[in-house]
Amino acid sequence: MSAMDKIKSMLKGHEDKAGKGVDKAGDMVDDRTHGKYGKQVKTGQDKLKQQFGADRDQDGPPRS
Numbered sequence: 001m002s003a004m005d006k007i008k009s010m011l012k013g014h015e016d017k018a019g020k021g022v023d024k025a026g027d028m029v030d031d032r033t034h035g036k037y038g039k040q041v042k043t044g045q046d047k048l049k050q051q052f053g054a055d056r057d058q059d060g061p062p063r064s
Contacts, residue, residue: 004051011052019054 011018026045030038049055 015054018052
């Protein structure tokens with residue numbers, strides 16, 4: 001079992017909180033770098049939320 005699989009299993013049922021944490025961490029990185037890597041931070045946030053399932057509604061498809 002990979003580390004990502006372990007993290008996903010721990011976050012099961014708490015996808016919304018994981019998404020908020022990813023956003024908060026990304027925003028902190030963006031602030032500390034003064035927006036220099038804003039595009040890369042946003043891409044990373046989106047990919048992490050997708051991996052954790054935080055970009056999905058409870059009953060629906062991924063949000064856009």
